[in-house]
Amino acid sequence: MTGRVRAPELRGRGWLNxxxxxxxxxxxxxxxxxxxxxxFCCINCLHVLDELRPLEERYGDAVVVIGxxxxxxxxxxxxxxxxxxxxRYGVHHPVVDDGDMHLWQQYAAKAWPTxxxxxxTGYLVASMAGEGHAEGLSRLIDELIVKHEADGTLHRxxxxxxxxxxxxxxxxxxxxxxxxxxxxxxxxxxxxxxxxEVTADGEKLVRRFGSxxxxxxxxxxxxLLLLPAEVAAEVGYDVLVADTVxxxxxxxxxxxxxxxxxxxxxxxxxxxxDGTQDALAADLSSPWDLAWFDDKVIIAMAGxxxxxxxxxxxxxxxxxxxxxxESLRDGPIPDVWMAQPSGLSVGGTRLWIADSETSAxxxxxxGVLHTxxxxxxxxxxxxDGPAEKALLQHPLGVAARPDGSVLVADTYNGAVRRFxxxxxxxxxxxxxxxxPSDIVVTGSGDVIVVESSAHRLTxxxxxxxxxxxxxxxxxxxPPSLVAPGKLTLDVIFTPAPGQKLDTQFGPSTRxxxxxxxxxxxxxxxxxxxxxxxxxxxNPAVAKGVLxxxxxxxxxxxxxxxxxxxxxxQDWGVPVVVTEDGQTxxxxxxxxxxxx
Numbered sequence: 001m002t003g004r005v006r007a008p009e010l011r012g013r014g015w016l017n018x019x020x021x022x023x024x025x026x027x028x029x030x031x032x033x034x035x036x037x038x039x040f041c042c043i044n045c046l047h048v049l050d051e052l053r054p055l056e057e058r059y060g061d062a063v064v065v066i067g068x069x070x071x072x073x074x075x076x077x078x079x080x081x082x083x084x085x086x087x088r089y090g091v092h093h094p095v096v097d098d099g100d101m102h103l104w105q106q107y108a109a110k111a112w113p114t115x116x117x118x119x120x121t122g123y124l125v126a127s128m129a130g131e132g133h134a135e136g137l138s139r140l141i142d143e144l145i146v147k148h149e150a151d152g153t154l155h156r157x158x159x160x161x162x163x164x165x166x167x168x169x170x171x172x173x174x175x176x177x178x179x180x181x182x183x184x185x186x187x188x189x190x191x192x193x194x195x196x197e198v199t200a201d202g203e204k205l206v207r208r209f210g211s212x213x214x215x216x217x218x219x220x221x222x223x224l225l226l227l228p229a230e231v232a233a234e235v236g237y238d239v240l241v242a243d244t245v246x247x248x249x250x251x252x253x254x255x256x257x258x259x260x261x262x263x264x265x266x267x268x269x270x271x272x273x274d275g276t277q278d279a280l281a282a283d284l285s286s287p288w289d290l291a292w293f294d295d296k297v298i299i300a301m302a303g304x305x306x307x308x309x310x311x312x313x314x315x316x317x318x319x320x321x322x323x324x325x326e327s328l329r330d331g332p333i334p335d336v337w338m339a340q341p342s343g344l345s346v347g348g349t350r351l352w353i354a355d356s357e358t359s360a361x362x363x364x365x366x367g368v369l370h371t372x373x374x375x376x377x378x379x380x381x382x383x384d385g386p387a388e389k390a391l392l393q394h395p396l397g398v399a400a401r402p403d404g405s406v407l408v409a410d411t412y413n414g415a416v417r418r419f420x421x422x423x424x425x426x427x428x429x430x431x432x433x434x435x436p437s438d439i440v441v442t443g444s445g446d447v448i449v450v451e452s453s454a455h456r457l458t459x460x461x462x463x464x465x466x467x468x469x470x471x472x473x474x475x476x477x478p479p480s481l482v483a484p485g486k487l488t489l490d491v492i493f494t495p496a497p498g499q500k501l502d503t504q505f506g507p508s509t510r511x512x513x514x515x516x517x518x519x520x521x522x523x524x525x526x527x528x529x530x531x532x533x534x535x536x537x538n539p540a541v542a543k544g545v546l547x548x549x550x551x552x553x554x555x556x557x558x559x560x561x562x563x564x565x566x567x568x569q570d571w572g573v574p575v576v577v578t579e580d581g582q583t584x585x586x587x588x589x590x591x592x593x594x595x
Contacts, residue, residue: 130569136496347400
């Protein structure tokens with residue numbers, strides 16, 4: 001960004017958390033405004049919500065955060081689904097529904113998440129993509145407060161947030177469930193930050209583990225795993241809990257209700273560590289589901305698009321599959337690509353995976369990752385038939401059945417789908433469900449669905465199969481028009497106030513570029529330490545997606561014990577190759593009005 005730019009007016013299809021009022025920039029004049037461009041499927045966006053919470057508390061009378069919900073999936077365009085997500089994730093600031101992507105384009109966003117900062121006089125002063133900006137954003141806000149308080153243009157006071165009415169149901173946005181040996185069900189009651197045991201019919205509460213308050217000890221827990229009896233006896237707990245927003249794993253002893261921390265520092269993962277790690281010293285990233293496979297725990301590490309392993313007895317952990325690149329690529333593990341794996345289930349020699357952002361059903365067998373159903377990051381829908389043509393929409397759960405078939409909680413289609421490996425066919429078992437997030441196949445063969453946005457467990461009628469022709473969707477984000485041949489890709493990064501690039505452990509920046517299809521790039525793929533790269537676009541490929549992963553390490557200036565920070569973003573940039581396209585593609589990791 002260059003010069004002084006007036007922030008574009010806020011306009012959307014509707015507003016949440018404002019008591020029914022539509023807000024304008026004039027209503028926010030005198031405040032520092034942080035626009036958070038997000039979409040509720042995006043794990044990195046959920047990370048940013050957590051980064052913003054302490055800033056909202058600290059600067060409550062001077063800063064207003066506005067969520068701008070710019071949807072990726074078709075389901076996310078539904079205003080009711082958005083309202084449910086705002087409650088589910090505890091969003092305590094106004095949210096504008098940018099269903100037509102108008103504000104996304106006005107603010108030139110190219111990635112989820114993106115933050116834009118507006119000063120108290122209505123000028124756009126900074127843009128930041130990705131997560132890890134909390135410290136830099138705090139420093140920028142401090143500078144803006146000092147300046148505008150001195151100028152008399154800062155007006156402290158209550159913001160426009162109006163909390164919605166509360167709700168009372170047995171469960172609130174449950175995430176995952178398992179069957180206990182006695183027949184009762186154990187459920188992650190995610191929005192109430194607890195784990196609950198309910199009767200086998202899902203209707204009555206037996207007991208609750210956790211206080212029900214965020215972070216005490218659970219914070220939006222998801223996956224649950226009943227350990228093998230011999231392992232449980234050795235480690236001293238029966239159930240492993242993916243404590244998702246705390247970025248930790250916790251052990252639960254059923255007899256006493258004791259909860260213990262078994263993995264994760266509580267800090268979100270920021271950079272790779274090779275090899276085996278002490279589990280309690282490891283930084284995890286939104287563990288979403290758990291499975292016992294190959295004599296170890298496998299963790300769906302949704303936040304960094306990987307699977308990790310965890311050894312409860314040795315108390316160690318490490319990467320099992322994935323490279324942190326968010327995309328779809330099969331092959332021998334670990335050098336594969338995934339996109340927010342969120343559901344796991346073991347069937348025979350296969351580990352089945354609900355890979356949510358690629359709308360895919362995948363599996364690992366004999367050390368190789370395969371895709372059974374799914375076509376990529378931007379292709380989704382509700383289509384049955386041969387697996388190579390079938391489509392899902394952001395599935396979060398999966399359950400292998402004794403007959404070899406696999407059930408999928410097809411979350412954004414509101415359906416349970418069935419894949420039969422013997423025939424290669426996909427069918428719809430049930431539909432009309434409200435964001436199903438997990439499936440339990442009980443010991444007696446019953447199928448129980450965690451119907452998350454309906455706040456209940458639903459038992460499916462046996463033998464029902466529906467055929468759905470459905471619709472095929474493709475995410476229509478405005479593509480970048482680029483010229484064939486030479487293209488300069490610039491990742492713009494300016495250290496936050498009071499910070500400098502940190503080279504004490506080697507190069508301070510890293511840039512990894514790949515393409516889908518790979519033929520889109522004739523030159524320029526790979527990893528370097530510079531944030532500018534010369535690419536050569538293939539004139540024979542009309543369009544595709546550039547996968548760009550950038551990170552920058554900074555540290556505080558002139559402090560005896562300077563803190564270090566890592567900013568990171570993974571872009572999937574749709575491009576169209578055309579003769580009148582641009583020869584430079586800028587991506588803002590962190591930019592200001594002076595950069």
